Amino acid sequence: xxxxxxxxxxxxxxxxxxxxxxxxxxxxxxxxxxxxxxxxxxxxxxxxxxxxxxxxxxxxxxxxxxxxxxxxxxxxxxxxxxxxxxxxxxxxxxxxxxxxxxxxxxxxxxxxxxxxxxxxxxxxxxxxxxxxxxxxxxxxxxxxxxxxxxxxxxxxxxxxxxxxxxxxxxxxxxxxxxxxxxxxxxxxxxxxxxxxxxxxxxxxxxxxxxxxxxxxxxxxxxxxxxxxxxxxxxxxxxxxxxxxxxxxxxxxxxxxxxxxxxxxxxxxxxxxxxxxxxxxxxxxxxxxxxxxxxxxxxxxxxxxxxxxxxxxxxxxxxxxxxxxxxxxxxxxxxxxxxxxxxxxxxxxxxxxxxxxxxxxxxxxxxxxxxxxxxxxxxxxxxxxxxxxxxxxxxxxxxxxxxxxxxxxx
Amino acid sequence: xxxxxxxxxxxxxxxxxxxxxxxxxxxxxxxxxxxxxxxxxxxxxxxxxxxxxxxxxxxxxxxxxxxxxxxxxxxxxxxxxxxxxxxxxxxxxxxxxxxxxxxxxxxxxxxxxxxxxxxxxxxxxxxxxxxxxxxxxxxxxxxxxxxxxxxxxxxxxxxxxxxxxxxxxxxxxxxxxxxxxxxxxxxxxxxxxxxxxxxxxxxxxxxxxxxxxxxxxxxxxxxxxxxxxxxxxxxxxxxxxxx
Numbered sequence: 001x002x003x004x005x006x007x008x009x010x011x012x013x014x015x016x017x018x019x020x021x022x023x024x025x026x027x028x029x030x031x032x033x034x035x036x037x038x039x040x041x042x043x044x045x046x047x048x049x050x051x052x053x054x055x056x057x058x059x060x061x062x063x064x065x066x067x068x069x070x071x072x073x074x075x076x077x078x079x080x081x082x083x084x085x086x087x088x089x090x091x092x093x094x095x096x097x098x099x100x101x102x103x104x105x106x107x108x109x110x111x112x113x114x115x116x117x118x119x120x121x122x123x124x125x126x127x128x129x130x131x132x133x134x135x136x137x138x139x140x141x142x143x144x145x146x147x148x149x150x151x152x153x154x155x156x157x158x159x160x161x162x163x164x165x166x167x168x169x170x171x172x173x174x175x176x177x178x179x180x181x182x183x184x185x186x187x188x189x190x191x192x193x194x195x196x197x198x199x200x201x202x203x204x205x206x207x208x209x210x211x212x213x214x215x216x217x218x219x220x221x222x223x224x225x226x227x228x229x230x231x232x233x234x235x236x237x238x239x240x241x242x243x244x245x246x247x248x249x250x251x252x253x254x255x256x257x258x259x260x261x262x263x264x265x266x267x268x269x270x271x272x273x274x275x276x277x278x279x280x281x282x283x284x285x286x287x288x289x290x291x292x293x294x295x296x297x298x299x300x301x302x303x304x305x306x307x308x309x310x311x312x313x314x315x316x317x318x319x320x321x322x323x324x325x326x327x328x329x330x331x332x333x334x335x336x337x338x339x340x341x342x343x344x345x346x347x348x349x350x351x352x353x354x355x356x357x358x359x360x361x362x363x364x365x366x367x368x369x370x371x372x373x374x375x376x377x378x379x380x381x382x383x384x385x386x387x388x389x390x391x392x393x394x395x396x397x398x399x400x401x402x403x404x405x406x407x408x409x
Numbered sequence: 410x411x412x413x414x415x416x417x418x419x420x421x422x423x424x425x426x427x428x429x430x431x432x433x434x435x436x437x438x439x440x441x442x443x444x445x446x447x448x449x450x451x452x453x454x455x456x457x458x459x460x461x462x463x464x465x466x467x468x469x470x471x472x473x474x475x476x477x478x479x480x481x482x483x484x485x486x487x488x489x490x491x492x493x494x495x496x497x498x499x500x501x502x503x504x505x506x507x508x509x510x511x512x513x514x515x516x517x518x519x520x521x522x523x524x525x526x527x528x529x530x531x532x533x534x535x536x537x538x539x540x541x542x543x544x545x546x547x548x549x550x551x552x553x554x555x556x557x558x559x560x561x562x563x564x565x566x567x568x569x570x571x572x573x574x575x576x577x578x579x580x581x582x583x584x585x586x587x588x589x590x591x592x593x594x595x596x597x598x599x600x601x602x603x604x605x606x607x608x609x610x611x612x613x614x615x616x617x618x619x620x621x622x623x624x625x626x627x628x629x630x631x632x633x634x635x636x637x638x639x640x641x642x643x644x645x646x647x648x649x650x651x652x
Contacts, residue, residue: 008513012499019501217497221558223463225514226487403464 001234005227009235010242013209017243023204027243031197031251036258039189058131058138061086061093061102067109071121074142075103081138094124094132101125101135116154187366190295192335192342193255194248194365195358198302199331201247202240203310209236210314211323219406233311233397240307248299291368294378298361301385305357306334308392312399315406338362354380357388412436412472413566413597414460419469421455421621429455430466431621437597439565442588444608444615444629445601446645452621453601457570460599461489474565487515490564492555492572492584500544504535504554507543508561515562522561529557533583549580556587567591568599573607585611609641617648624648 017023057080065072065083076083086093090102104122106112112119123139125132152162176184213219222232310327317323341347342362354360360381367377399405414437421430430452437443445453458464460471462482471478478485498507505526512522530539533553538546543554552572560567569588573581588611591598602608608615609629617625617632625632625648632644 004516005514008510012502012510016499016501213497216500217493217495218499219497220463220493220495221491221497221511222514224461224486224489224491225511226483226516227514228483407458407464 001228002231005231006235006238009227009232010238013205013236013239014242016208017205017239020204020208023208023243026204027201027247028250031201031247032254036254039255040258056080056131057082058101058135059084059099060135060139061090061099062105063090063102064105064107064109067107068105068119071103071105071142071146074146075139078138078142081135091124094126097126097129100129100131101139103139113150184370187369188342189255190252190369191362191365192339193251194295194299194302195338195362196335197247197251198244198299198306199310199327199334201251202242202244202303202307203327203331205243206236206240206307206310207314207317207320207323207327209239210311211317212320214315214317214406215319223406229401230397233393233400237304237307237311237393237396240311241303244303244307245300248303249296252295288368288371290373291371294368294373295365298364298381298385301382301389302358302361304389305385305392308389308396312392312396315396315399334358342366351376351380355384357384360384411438413439413474414599415470415472416456416460417470419456419459419471420467421452421459421464422467428621430459430618432469433616433618433621433623434469435616435623435626437566437599439597440592440595441613442592442598442600442611444612445599445618446603446605446608446615446641447618448603448649451603451618453618454570455621456618457491457568457599457601461491461568462486487562488564489566489568490559490562491568491570492559493570498543498546498551498554498558501542503542504539504546504550504557505530507554508539508557511558512561517562525561525563526557529561533557533587548576549583552576552580553583556584560591564596566597566599568601570601571603572600573602573604581607605640605642605645615641617645619649624651 017027059082060075061084062072062075072083075081084099086099086102090099090104093099094102102124104124106119106121109119121143123136125136127133148162148165151165155162155164210219213222223229310330313326313330314323317326338358341359349363353363354377360377364377364381367374416436417434419430419433420428422428433452433456435443445456447453455464459466460473460478462478462485465479473485474488476485498504499510502510508526508529509522512525517525526539530536533556535550535553535557538550543551546554556572567588569584572584572588576584585607588598588600600608600612612629614628615625615632616623625635625644627635629641629644632641632648633639636644636647638644638647
């Protein structure tokens with residue numbers, strides 16, 4: 001094999017890619033700017049929504065407020081709650097979102113309390129109204145506290161320690177470290193980004209160097225040179241791989257830098273994760289050097305495998321458009337199962353899962369980002385991806401030798 | 410005349426025994442323009458692709474400069490220049506960059522390549538646009554670039570496959586002049602066409618192919634005498650009609 005030919009073709013294809021605005025856009029602009037903007041924008045949106053929800057005063061109507069003024073006062077003291085008067089039917093007022101919720105206090109509330117009977121409050125809310133749900137939570141807390149006080153008084157009057165009311169209490173404590181929590185979050189984003197860019201990053205270059213060459217009528221001229229078919233395929237394949245890998249590095253670096261330095265998105269994520277019971281201390285987006293090396297190493301083989309695959313698919317097409325229509329479904333076939341696995345928090349992979357190309361990369365990325373290094377998983381992933389890459393390159397070379405494919409136009 | 414190209418009993422089958430080329434034989438010598446004539450779909454491009462090693466064939470033998478083109482495919486390609494029907498160029502590259510890329514793939518050294526590009530640029534009157542991007546070229550400019558690309562490595566054999574189809578009079582004249590010049594330089598030239606006027610003017614000998622088979626193989630003058638016709642177009646029509 002003449003390496004000079006491989007390098008000549010590789011250099012030419014890279015130069016051609018850099019001069020192609022369309023390819024440059026998908027390789028550089030989107031990874032560097034768009035994805036971080038989308039991701040940060042998404043978190044910022046969640047944060048602002050949460051904040052605005054907190055800030056917004058909810059409206060509540062209380063029937064027979066005078067029967068239990070202490071409850072009405074406690075609800076008002078929760079802050080951001082506005083008690084409004086409603087003349088008509090309360091159920092209708094809630095249904096029409098005139099108020100977010102309504103409480104009907106029985107007229108004989110005080111008598112029931114004094115006679116130590118159960119006083120039943122009716123809470124009308126609307127499940128499709130988010131504010132309504134918030135009012136329910138507020139009222140529940142108020143009633144719970146009121147109950148505690150009331151029962152405390154009753155037990156106290158009988159000489160019983162009110163603490164007997166608290167039989168068992170639960171205190172939440174997250175055993176995950178801040179690094180693990182951050183790694184978990186990164187594990188949701190980075191693996192998917194790497195898989196997406198290992199295909200999408202080099203997609204246009206792959207199409208341009210194969211179907212594009214057919215369409216431009218330059219492929220035959222290239223085959224007429226003394227360069228061997230394997231040299232041509234390798235040159236093109238390395239160009240596609242270079243572009244894909246560059247996209248991944250740019251995308252991940254940009255995302256990482258954005259998360260670390262731009263904007264206070266840690267707060268919004270903490271808020272979101274807090275709801276899941278996770279530690280909500282500030283996120284630490286540091287990635288260990290060995291994790292970064294593993295991410296890069298696995299990404300290389302992922303890129304080699306996908307580059308050969310999309311190059312093989314593209315050469316079947318007679319035109320750029322046709323190639324795009326072949327790659328898009330193939331892309332979905334790969335990305336959808338991976339996205340599914342990526343989003344399954346309870347999925348516990350067995351060793352054989354690490355033998356499935358691409359899936360193994362996602363699983364391994366998730367592990368190393370939370371600081372888990374399982375040699376069996378690492379070796380299985382690398383072995384699987386290396387074998388898959390070699391096969392993919394051999395298949396691409398074979399396809400590039402098929403006359404029916406090359407001269408189909 | 411020592412043949413530069415020898416094609417012996419060439420057969421190319423596609424699919425279930427359909428023969429695109431059926432037992433075709435001919436020789437082309439140095440300093441000769443050899444016409445490969447036939448209507449569209451006759452098998453001319455298949456023969457050219459087989460000679461240039463990019464298409465396998467079912468049976469027969471092809472030698473270029475004494476080398477078996479299947480055993481020494483790379484060496485054979487290094488000695489052949491082909492101007493194909495479709496004029497393709499890398500449009501985001503200038504003419505010079507296009508030529509440099511192909512020159513490098515033909516194994517040329519930088520100094521020789523730069524000199525050759527200058528020489529061809531002068532010869533084909535490309536100096537005004539050689540450093541502009543090929544995407545902005547007119548058809549005539551592209552054709553000149555395609556010619557330069559096909560001979561950048563100074564090949565002993567040049568094959569022109571329908572080189573003037575779709576070209577205007579001036580661009581066609583450039584191609585014809587270049588073909589004539591190549592002949593005078595002692596190269597073996599194959600001119601594949603269905604335009605009999607050009608073939609009659611340029612070719613020393615011709616082979617007429619119809620439905621993959623040889624229907625005539627001789628000098629233009631001999632064919633006229635044999636068929637009792639006045640020009641090559643009549644020869645062609647008569648032979649194809651009876652073939």
